[in-house]
Amino acid sequence: MPRTDQQLAELREESRTRILQGAMELFARYGYTKTSVRMIADHTGIAQGLMYRYFASKEALLRAVLDSFMQQVAQILAEAGTASDPFEHLAQIIRLSFELIQQQPDSWQLFYAIRVQPDVVAGLHEEINILSVALMQQLEIPFRRASIANAHNEAAILFAIIDGVCQQYVINRTIYPLQAVTTAVLAKYSRATLTGATSQ
Amino acid sequence: MPRTDQQLAELREESRTRILQGAMELFARYGYTKTSVRMIADHTGIAQGLMYRYFASKEALLRAVLDSFMQQVAQILAEAGTASDPFEHLAQIIRLSFELIQQQPDSWQLFYAIRVQPDVVAGLHEEINILSVALMQQLEIPFRRASIANAHNEAAILFAIIDGVCQQYVINRTIYPLQAVTTAVLAKYSRATLTGATSQ
Amino acid sequence: MPRTDQQLAELREESRTRILQGAMELFARYGYTKTSVRMIADHTGIAQGLMYRYFASKEALLRAVLDSFMQQVAQILAEAGTASDPFEHLAQIIRLSFELIQQQPDSWQLFYAIRVQPDVVAGLHEEINILSVALMQQLEIPFRRASIANAHNEAAILFAIIDGVCQQYVINRTIYPLQAVTTAVLAKYSRATLTGATSQ
Amino acid sequence: MPRTDQQLAELREESRTRILQGAMELFARYGYTKTSVRMIADHTGIAQGLMYRYFASKEALLRAVLDSFMQQVAQILAEAGTASDPFEHLAQIIRLSFELIQQQPDSWQLFYAIRVQPDVVAGLHEEINILSVALMQQLEIPFRRASIANAHNEAAILFAIIDGVCQQYVINRTIYPLQAVTTAVLAKYSRATLTGATSQ
DNA sequence: GATGAATGAGCGTTCATTCAT
DNA sequence: CATGAATGAACGCTCATTCAT
Numbered sequence: 060m061p062r063t064d065q066q067l068a069e070l071r072e073e074s075r076t077r078i079l080q081g082a083m084e085l086f087a088r089y090g091y092t093k094t095s096v097r098m099i100a101d102h103t104g105i106a107q108g109l110m111y112r113y114f115a116s117k118e119a120l121l122r123a124v125l126d127s128f129m130q131q132v133a134q135i136l137a138e139a140g141t142a143s144d145p146f147e148h149l150a151q152i153i154r155l156s157f158e159l160i161q162q163q164p165d166s167w168q169l170f171y172a173i174r175v176q177p178d179v180v181a182g183l184h185e186e187i188n189i190l191s192v193a194l195m196q197q198l199e200i201p202f203r204r205a206s207i208a209n210a211h212n213e214a215a216i217l218f219a220i221i222d223g224v225c226q227q228y229v230i231n232r233t234i235y236p237l238q239a240v241t242t243a244v245l246a247k248y249s250r251a252t253l254t255g256a257t258s259q
Numbered sequence: 260m261p262r263t264d265q266q267l268a269e270l271r272e273e274s275r276t277r278i279l280q281g282a283m284e285l286f287a288r289y290g291y292t293k294t295s296v297r298m299i300a301d302h303t304g305i306a307q308g309l310m311y312r313y314f315a316s317k318e319a320l321l322r323a324v325l326d327s328f329m330q331q332v333a334q335i336l337a338e339a340g341t342a343s344d345p346f347e348h349l350a351q352i353i354r355l356s357f358e359l360i361q362q363q364p365d366s367w368q369l370f371y372a373i374r375v376q377p378d379v380v381a382g383l384h385e386e387i388n389i390l391s392v393a394l395m396q397q398l399e400i401p402f403r404r405a406s407i408a409n410a411h412n413e414a415a416i417l418f419a420i421i422d423g424v425c426q427q428y429v430i431n432r433t434i435y436p437l438q439a440v441t442t443a444v445l446a447k448y449s450r451a452t453l454t455g456a457t458s459q
Numbered sequence: 460m461p462r463t464d465q466q467l468a469e470l471r472e473e474s475r476t477r478i479l480q481g482a483m484e485l486f487a488r489y490g491y492t493k494t495s496v497r498m499i500a501d502h503t504g505i506a507q508g509l510m511y512r513y514f515a516s517k518e519a520l521l522r523a524v525l526d527s528f529m530q531q532v533a534q535i536l537a538e539a540g541t542a543s544d545p546f547e548h549l550a551q552i553i554r555l556s557f558e559l560i561q562q563q564p565d566s567w568q569l570f571y572a573i574r575v576q577p578d579v580v581a582g583l584h585e586e587i588n589i590l591s592v593a594l595m596q597q598l599e600i601p602f603r604r605a606s607i608a609n610a611h612n613e614a615a616i617l618f619a620i621i622d623g624v625c626q627q628y629v630i631n632r633t634i635y636p637l638q639a640v641t642t643a644v645l646a647k648y649s650r651a652t653l654t655g656a657t658s659q
Numbered sequence: 660m661p662r663t664d665q666q667l668a669e670l671r672e673e674s675r676t677r678i679l680q681g682a683m684e685l686f687a688r689y690g691y692t693k694t695s696v697r698m699i700a701d702h703t704g705i706a707q708g709l710m711y712r713y714f715a716s717k718e719a720l721l722r723a724v725l726d727s728f729m730q731q732v733a734q735i736l737a738e739a740g741t742a743s744d745p746f747e748h749l750a751q752i753i754r755l756s757f758e759l760i761q762q763q764p765d766s767w768q769l770f771y772a773i774r775v776q777p778d779v780v781a782g783l784h785e786e787i788n789i790l791s792v793a794l795m796q797q798l799e800i801p802f803r804r805a806s807i808a809n810a811h812n813e814a815a816i817l818f819a820i821i822d823g824v825c826q827q828y829v830i831n832r833t834i835y836p837l838q839a840v841t842t843a844v845l846a847k848y849s850r851a852t853l854t855g856a857t858s859q
Numbered sequence: 860g861a862t863g864a865a866t867g868a869g870c871g872t873t874c875a876t877t878c879a880t
Numbered sequence: 881c882a883t884g885a886a887t888g889a890a891c892g893c894t895c896a897t898t899c900a901t
Contacts, residue, residue, distance in 0.1 A: 070860075090376055092292045096896060106461075106862045108898080117896060168375055174430060175371045176290045188431060212443035216420060219427065219440075223419025226426070230374060231388060240419075243412035261706075261883035262880055270885065296871060306887045308873075317871065461862035462901055470864065490776045492692045496892060506866045508894075517892065571775045574830060575768055576690055588831060612843035619823025619840075620816060626826070627819065630774060631788060640819075643812035670881075696875060706883045708877080717875060 075113045077103050083124045087165030090172060091121055091179070122180050125173060128166055129190050135159065136197055145204035146250040152198065153221070153248060157241045160225040168229045194218065207253060220244060275313045277303050283324045287365030290372060291321055291379060322380055325373060328366050329390050335359065336397055345404035346450040352398065353421070353448060357441045360425040368429045394418065407453060420444060475513045477503050483524045487565030490572055491521055491579060522580050525573060528566050529590050535559065536597055545605035546650040552598065553621070553648060557641045560625040568629045594618065607653060620644060675713045677703050683724045687765035690772060691721055691779070722780050725773060728766055729790050735759065736797055745804035746850040752798065753821070753848060757841045760825040768829045794818065807853060820844060 081103030085094040096117055100107040114120040139155050142148040160167055173179055174187055195214050202210035224244070228235045246252060262270070281303035285294040296317055300307040314320040339355050342348040360367055373379055374387055395414050402410035424444070428435045446452060462470070481503030485494040496517055500507040514520040539555050542548040560567055573579055574587055595614050602610035624644070628635045646652060681703035685694040696717055700707040714720040739755050742748040760767055773779055774787055795814050802810035824844070828835045846852060 067860080074860085090378075093378075095894085100863090107896090108863065109861055111897070112860075168377075171375045172372065175368055175375070175426065179290065179293070184430075188434070191427070191431075209443060212439060215424075215427075215436075215440050216443055216447065219420045219423030220416060221419075221423070222426060223421070223423035224415075226375065226422060227391070227419065230384075231391075234388075236415075239412060240415050243409065243416060247416065261881095262885090266880080267884075274885080295869080297869090307871090308888065309886055311872070312885075461860095462864090466901080467863075474864080490779065493779075495890080497890090507892090508867070509865055511893065512864075568775055572772065575771045575775070575826065577768075578693075584830075588834075591827070591831075609843060612839060615824075615827075615836075615840050616820060616843055616847065619821075619827065620819045621823070622826060623819025623821070623823035624815075626775065626822060627791070627815075630784075631791075634788070636815075639812055640815050643809060643816055647816065667881080674881085695873085700884090707875090708884065709882060711876070712881075 071113075074105065074109065078105060078110055078113055078120070079123055079127060082120050083128070083166065086121065086124055087163070087169045091169070118180055121173070122183060125170065125180070125183065126186070128170060129186065132159070133190060133193060136194060140197065140200060145201040146248075146253065148201040148204070149217075149248050150245055152201070153217075153244055154241070156221045156225065157228075157237060160228055161237065164229050164232060167225060171226055171229060191218075205250075205253065217248065271313075274305065274309065278305065278310055278313055278320070279323060279327065282320050283328075283366065283369070286321060286324060287369040291369070318380055321373070322383065325370065325380070325383065326386070328370060329386065332359070333390060333393060336394060340397065340400065345401040346448075346453065348401040348404070349417075349448050350445055352401070353417075353444055354441070356421045356425065357428075357437060360428055361437065364429050364432055367425060371426055371429065391418075405450075405453065417448065471513075474505065474509065478505065478510055478513055478520070479523060479527065482520050483528075483566060483569070486521060486524060487569040491569070518580055521573070522583065525570065525580070525583065526586070528570060529586065532559070533590060533593060536594060540597065540600060545601040546648075546653065548601040548604070549617075549648050550645055552601070553617075553644055554641070556621045556625065557628075557637060560628055561637065564629050564632055567625060571626055571629065591618075605650075605653065617648065671713075674705065674709065678705060678710055678713055678720070679723055679727060682720050683728070683766065683769075686721065686724055687763070687769045690769070718780055721773070722783060725770065725780070725783065726786070728770060729786065732759070733790055733793060736794060740797065740800065745801040746848075746853070748801040748804070749817075749848050750845055752801070753817075753844055754841070756821045756825065757828075757837060760828055761837065764829050764832060767825060771826055771829060791818075805850075805853065817848065 078099065082094070082099050085098055085102055088094075089098075096107055096110060099110065099120075110117075110120065114123060136152070136155070139152050140148045142151055173183065195218050198214040198217055199210050202213045207213055224237070224240055228237050278299065282294070282299050285298055285302055288294075289298075296307055296310060299310065299320075310317075310320065314323060336352070336355070339352050340348045342351055373383065377384070395418050398414040398417055399410050402413045407413055424437070424440055428437050478499065482494070482499050485498055485502055488494075489498075496507055496510060499510065499520075510517075510520065514523060536552070536555070539552050540548045542551055573583065577584070595618050598617055599610050599614040602613045607613055621644075624637070624640055628637050678699065682694070682699050685698055685702055688694075689698075696707055696710060699710065699720075710717075710720065714723060736752070736755070739752050740748045742751055773783065795818050798814040798817055799810050802813045807813055824837070824840055828837050
């Protein structure tokens with residue numbers, strides 16, 4: 060008895076997700092280059108050939124993995140600013156960012172690695188830029204709401220801090236003092252500091 | 260008649276440099292993995308086999324490329340702090356960093372790519388860490404001399420800013436507003452701001 | 460529709476056998492070193508890469524070839540001594556040995572070549588020694604049963620004769636008078652000679 | 660001041676000998692395939708290119724090495740038979756053979772390895788055959804002088820014994836009981852045994 | 860839809876040989 | 881005569897991709 064279209068669609072969706080999920084894990088753990096299609100097949104329990112029904116190539120799979128990751132990140136950060144107080148909003152974003160990096164450092168490492176590699180995935184650059192711009196705009200909001208001068212540049216600098224700290228952490232997870240730096244960054248972006256108390 | 264020792268040494272030095280230089284360019288442009296030994300040979304105009312007279316392996320070549328780069332960077336930054344005024348010192352370091360990234364963005368891109376890729380070169384992580392620590396210590400000096408509280412964390416944050424900004428620039432050279440950000444960072448680390456004038 | 464497990468097993472078995480067989484022929488004909496993986500692929504009509512699904516390396520393939528050969532030899536010689544009379548037993552072994560060398564001289568040649576080459580295959584030496592010792596022990600039995608003095612040394616000498624003759628034959632198949640030598644060896648190890656009739 | 664022709668000839672001869680000697684050592688120690696031309700150059704202290712002035716190729720060098728070895732062996736064995744008594748003559752040959760193998764097992768191992776390898780050196784087979792035949796003829800003499808029946812086959816068998824024993828020894832130098840086997844072979848070819856005393 | 864055996868281009872590397880000096 | 885840097889064909893091997901079932 061043939062399956063209904065819906066059943067087929069579900070089957071497809073499940074396989075696709077399984078591959079995507081498994082690839083994400085392995086790419087994150089071993090890096091894109093060192094992860095072979097066979098490894099993905101073994102890890103996910105599907106046949107090698109099947110991957111090519113869902114993704115045109117290994118590179119396309121990487122793209123899908125990164126798309127999924129970036130979408131996730133975009134969504135999480137979009138939901139970040141619930142605080143009405145702009146300084147608290149800022150603090151939330153900072154805290155959230157450093158939590159995210161701790162939760163799945165491997166994925167971020169993959170992202171960072173691909174991001175600096177020119178031309179590994181055609182067209183990915185643009186997407187990454189879109190994400191970056193979106194994040195920076197998110198970041199700009201609280202500065203603007205707090206009437207901080209030069210909100211755009213402030214956002215760029217905070218973005219750079221977060222980026223830089225996250226990357227240092229990812230590279231050197233055991234040693235990097237993420238807690239201390241988090242505290243320091245929060246202090247630097249506290250109401251007291253930003254509104255000009257004597258010491259920052 | 261055999262060549263003299265000096266002729267030989269010159270010949271060797273020239274070939275070695277040519278390979279190193281060409282490899283640097285290609286690694287930076289296409290990434291380590293996507294650059295094949297054949298490509299290096301073709302690009303530099305030497306035979307494939309010759310590379311192995313000067314470098315034990317493709318990996319050793321990468322190491323040499325990175326070592327050369329890191330040594331250069333370490334030296335430049337070590338000579339950065341000539342100003343007696345700690346705030347000027349800070350400004351010098353910031354300016355210099357952003358100049359360096361503009362001067363050879365390809366090399367930095369390669370460096371950033373390798374840095375987040377675990378295990379591409381055995382033992383390289385340690386070297387990179389040593390460099391990072393050295394740079395952070397350089398950065399700490401002016402904060403300390405300026406009697407800024409929590410100099411260590413301040414250095415970490417400034418380091419993150421520079422790292423983050425440089426990486427953004429490298430990824431998106433044409434669009435990233437490096438000038439504006441430089442100015443903003445300099446303002447943020449000016450005497451006026453750090454010693455607590457009303458607005459930062 | 461995926462193949463059934465049995466179909467798969469058959470497919471695999473056929474490929475494996477084909478590679479093993481082809482490798483045996485080429486190794487025997489050209490020697491291990493001069494036989495390239497490409498040659499084996501071309502000769503057997505399979506793709507180069509496929510070999511590595513069945514054998515971990517070219518060396519592993521050689522090992523498999525030799526193991527298969529040695530196992531065969533060990534089994535054949537183990538079944539050699541069916542005669543109740545020790546002298547007839549001896550004669551059977553001698554005849555059988557010289558028959559075997561005629562039946563597959565190439566395989567023996569490969570075996571002899573590898574045997575004198577130290578370190579071509581790690582750990583193979585021990586296996587070869589085990590086989591040698593086993594064969595010598597086989598050889599010792601009839602001497603002992605015939606109450607010949609110094610059976611151990613007699614076995615060593617007969618072993619050397621067989622080895623020496625086989626090797627000469629293999630090197631120079633067209634010219635070496637294997638028949639005549641076989642007859643002479645049989646005479647030397649006949650009951651009459653061994654039990655001390657006037658002439659040997 | 661130009662050198663005289665004779666001086667040049669001596670220079671040539673010395674270089675040639677040096678290469679030949681060094682190659683022999685390395686071929687014997689590591690085997691032909693595993694010895695690179697560079698290794699020979701380093702070992703002998705001459706330039707790589709120089710080898711090609713004296714030998715057309717690495718293979719030609721091997722040929723020369725083996726020629727030299729075979730010639731040496733032929734000469735030694737030719738001088739072996741000084742005893743007037745044919746049985747003593749036989750004993751001398753046997754003893755000498757087993758001494759030779761102990762003196763330079765590496766060289767013999769090289770010889771054995773090349774000998775069973777088809778086509779490694781073009782035309783070498785014939786030379787080896789010539790040597791074999793010469794040695795067998797040497798061996799035949801005492802049998803004939805002792806009026807042993809079937810001297811030709813007896814020589815073939817003794818030749819096989821020596822060959823087999825030497826090879827076993829070479830393969831397994833530390834374990835093979837060369838002394839005991841030597842004694843046993845000498846006993847087997849003693850006057851008493853050959854002329855038909857009761858036990859062999 | 861799913862399987863995994865099969866393919867073959869391309870990789871990093873070695874090394875006998877050549878050649879400018 | 882002697883040197884050793886330079887060459888490039890060939891090696892063993894990997895792995896993204898295809899295809900028969």
